[in-house]
Amino acid sequence: MPGPVPQSWPDLIGTELNAAVQIIAQERPDVRIVRVLPPGEAPSPPPTDQVRVVLYNDVGPVPDTWMVVAPAPYIG
Template sequence: MPGPVPESWPGLIGVEVNAAVQIISRERPDIRIARVLPPGEAPSPPPQDQVCVIIYNDVSQGPDRYVVVPPAPYIG
């Protein structure tokens, strides 16, 4: 991949979760797993030899508001 390889995506806060996953997949095709978690939940370790991204989504904002919330998506 030419140029710097992103490890976090602060610009995706407020973006719809599926759109965020597509953007991250384009920028980091090596990522095979996206974990969408509620705010404050600690992610479990990824499977060995796999890179995953952690995305937080606060469903308490409403059933139709599947958007990325802080912290920004990150490799974890």
């Protein structure tokens, strides 16, 4: 990949979950797993043979929407 390879996405906090997943997939096509968690939940150990992004989400302001919340999505 040309240019710097993102390791985290702080600018995606507050973004609708599906839109955030699409942005990460465009910026990091090597990512194979996106682990979506509710606020405060600890992720399971990362797989050894795949690149994974951890995203935290919560209910959005519009019914049936989910938004990315802090901490920022990260590789891990």
